[in-house]
Amino acid sequence: MALRVLKPGLLSTVQDLGRSGYQKFGVISSGAMDPFALRVSNILIGNDEYEAALELTIVGPVLYFESDMLISICGGDLSASIDGEPVPMWRAVFVRKGSTLTFGAPRQGCRAYLAVAGGFDIPLEMGSRSTYLRAAIGGWKGRALQAGDRIGIRPMSAVANKILQKISGMDDGNAFCAATHFVARDLLPSYAQHPIIRVIRGREFEQFEEAGKEVFFQAGFTLLPQSDRMGYRLKGPLLQLAEPLEMISEAVIFGTVQVPPDGNPIVLMADRQTTGGYPKIAQVISVDLPILGQVNLGATIRFSEVTLEEAQELYLIREMEIDMLKQGIRVYV
Amino acid sequence: MIGIKSLDLYALGDSAIVVQLGDRIDLETHRKVQMVSKYLEEHSFPGMVEYIPAFTTVTIFYDPLAFLSNIRYDSAEHEEMGRSVFQQVSSAVLRRLETIPDTDVPKPTVIEIPVCYGGDLGPDLEDVAGHNQLSVEEVIQIHSSAEYLTYMVGFAPGFPYLGGLSERIATPRRKTPRVSIPAGSVGIAGMQTGVYPIETPGGWQLIGRTPIRLFRPEQSPPTRIQAGNMIRFRPISRAEYEQLKEREEWR
Numbered sequence: 372m373a374l375r376v377l378k379p380g381l382l383s384t385v386q387d388l389g390r391s392g393y394q395k396f397g398v399i400s401s402g403a404m405d406p407f408a409l410r411v412s413n414i415l416i417g418n419d420e421y422e423a424a425l426e427l428t429i430v431g432p433v434l435y436f437e438s439d440m441l442i443s444i445c446g447g448d449l450s451a452s453i454d455g456e457p458v459p460m461w462r463a464v465f466v467r468k469g470s471t472l473t474f475g476a477p478r479q480g481c482r483a484y485l486a487v488a489g490g491f492d493i494p495l496e497m498g499s500r501s502t503y504l505r506a507a508i509g510g511w512k513g514r515a516l517q518a519g520d521r522i523g524i525r526p527m528s529a530v531a532n533k534i535l536q537k538i539s540g541m542d543d544g545n546a547f548c549a550a551t552h553f554v555a556r557d558l559l560p561s562y563a564q565h566p567i568i569r570v571i572r573g574r575e576f577e578q579f580e581e582a583g584k585e586v587f588f589q590a591g592f593t594l595l596p597q598s599d600r601m602g603y604r605l606k607g608p609l610l611q612l613a614e615p616l617e618m619i620s621e622a623v624i625f626g627t628v629q630v631p632p633d634g635n636p637i638v639l640m641a642d643r644q645t646t647g648g649y650p651k652i653a654q655v656i657s658v659d660l661p662i663l664g665q666v667n668l669g670a671t672i673r674f675s676e677v678t679l680e681e682a683q684e685l686y687l688i689r690e691m692e693i694d695m696l697k698q699g700i701r702v703y704v
Numbered sequence: 705m706i707g708i709k710s711l712d713l714y715a716l717g718d719s720a721i722v723v724q725l726g727d728r729i730d731l732e733t734h735r736k737v738q739m740v741s742k743y744l745e746e747h748s749f750p751g752m753v754e755y756i757p758a759f760t761t762v763t764i765f766y767d768p769l770a771f772l773s774n775i776r777y778d779s780a781e782h783e784e785m786g787r788s789v790f791q792q793v794s795s796a797v798l799r800r801l802e803t804i805p806d807t808d809v810p811k812p813t814v815i816e817i818p819v820c821y822g823g824d825l826g827p828d829l830e831d832v833a834g835h836n837q838l839s840v841e842e843v844i845q846i847h848s849s850a851e852y853l854t855y856m857v858g859f860a861p862g863f864p865y866l867g868g869l870s871e872r873i874a875t876p877r878r879k880t881p882r883v884s885i886p887a888g889s890v891g892i893a894g895m896q897t898g899v900y901p902i903e904t905p906g907g908w909q910l911i912g913r914t915p916i917r918l919f920r921p922e923q924s925p926p927t928r929i930q931a932g933n934m935i936r937f938r939p940i941s942r943a944e945y946e947q948l949k950e951r952e953e954w955r
Binding site for chain 1: 714715716717718719720722727728729741753754755756757758759760761763765768769772788789790856857858859860861862863865901902904919921922925926927930931
């Protein structure tokens with residue numbers, strides 16, 4: 372059971388939900404930029420939700436299936452097709468041995484997640500299969516995929532086998548066969564080209580100039596080309612502190628919006644450092660991280676404020692929805 | 705008791721809480737950070753994911769759902785129902801940290817880092833000497849005779865923020881940062897000194913290099929230097945550097 376990389380795409384890496392428990396040693400967490408899509412891609416095919424999948428960025432790879440496989444593609448729509456036939460997203464898909472998966476122009480979002488039933492046969496490093504490119508650890512040999520790589524697949528779970536049986540019952544001999552069940556549209560994050568991202572105030576919010584505090588929630592901020600998995604660099608009105616502030620480095624997390632002295636905010640993303648010393652103007656709420664993770668270079672982001680209570684309520688609702696999805700799969704099989 | 709009040713707790717987003725233990729970088733605050741870290745290492749609470757100690761804070765990550773599903777509302781906690789998740793997490797954290805006795809932290813572990821100073825391994829050593837009107841030998845002597853406290857790790861795996869650099873060898877950062885600094889490089893930036901566990905870009909003045917692998921992801925713990933450790937740099941010859949490096953690579 373293996374997947375062969377014919378073309379690597381722009382940046383295809385193995386990611387799971389991140390490397391937790393090692394940040395106290397300064398080891399960055401990494402993990403999927405769109406954790407929702409990663410979890411759902413796994414759930415749909417009977418994997419544990421924290422199993423590793425491939426994160427495919429803007430230009431997807433060309434992958435050859437050396438054996439029959441159960442897969443799902445979630446997240447950004449990068450125009451996936453198998454042997455020339457478009458593949459539906461957000462559902463389990465049975466792929467026949469000898470088929471080739473290709474991608475085209477991004478239609479929505481910029482990161483697709485390809486999960487494979489059983490998961491990739493890659494060792495855990497510090498409890499995770501996420502790739503941390505800078506330190507060359509985790510994932511597939513600590514690096515992005517390259518042409519010629521051949522990634523083994525572990526045996527499928529019992530649930531995956533049942534899903535496969537259901538789908539293969541409808542098999543008509545084509546290169547692939549998609550399940551009829553899929554994720555309800557209203558369950559999906561509202562991926563938008565120019566999204567409004569909900570934040571709560573950061574710890575140093577009050578220390579910014581009055582004008583900056585107002586404009587932060589009014590203006591659009593453009594995602595600059597220097598943005599990457601580590602941080603999104605934004606260009607908009609400059610944000611300045613009312614008075615210079617003596618900052619002492621402390622922990623930062625996924626979605627922390629910090630403002631260096633030049634006044635241009637940076638949103639810290641999956642590959643962020645564990646600590647930072649710039650004033651924090653805002654914090655993106657957990658349920659909007661997937662939306663942020665799908666924003667493309669050049670897009671405009673706006674921020675809107677919610678309270679911590681609202682953020683945590685939304686968090687709990689999202690988790691209940693994911694739990695319902697898991698139960699739905701159990702009922703289906 | 706180390707005296708933590710509810711006012712010292714801040715939300716960092718919807719799934720992390722910051723415990724503020726002081727407002728300046730000093731030994732007393734560091735000691736409290738160490739005590740809280742040690743406590744969390746031994747007692748996690750329901751829903752707790754991990755923690756990050758820093759100069760004056762310890763940030764605790766938690767999963768709001770796991771926290772709520774595991775909390776048991778006994779009589780003392782009954783009043784908690786209906787309060788926000790963050791308020792409940794705050795109370796839970798406070799209740800636990802309040803019980804930490806204010807005792808001396810164990811004597812810090814001293815870690816010796818062998819360093820080959822100067823030459824191509826420390827290309828800025830002469831600049832550091834020139835800036836401070838010292839000889840190269842004096843810089844090495846001053847740098848290697850002090851003990852440095854690791855206040856925190858961050859920036860890169862096991863990268864130590866060290867206190868205790870002599871003002872006599874303090875040197876501003878390079879005007880143009882290097883695109884790539886090799887792993888093991890020992891540097892000075894202003895009043896800071898440190899050692900790079902992995903290859904990264906950076907603007908520090910590089911005075912030497914250690915052959916020791918400071919980040920070794922296959923081992924537990926994965927970093928040689930941890931917050932709270934004392935660091936001592938030991939000057940070694942180029943021959944010893946090569947010898948140790950070979951031994952490290954075979955490990």
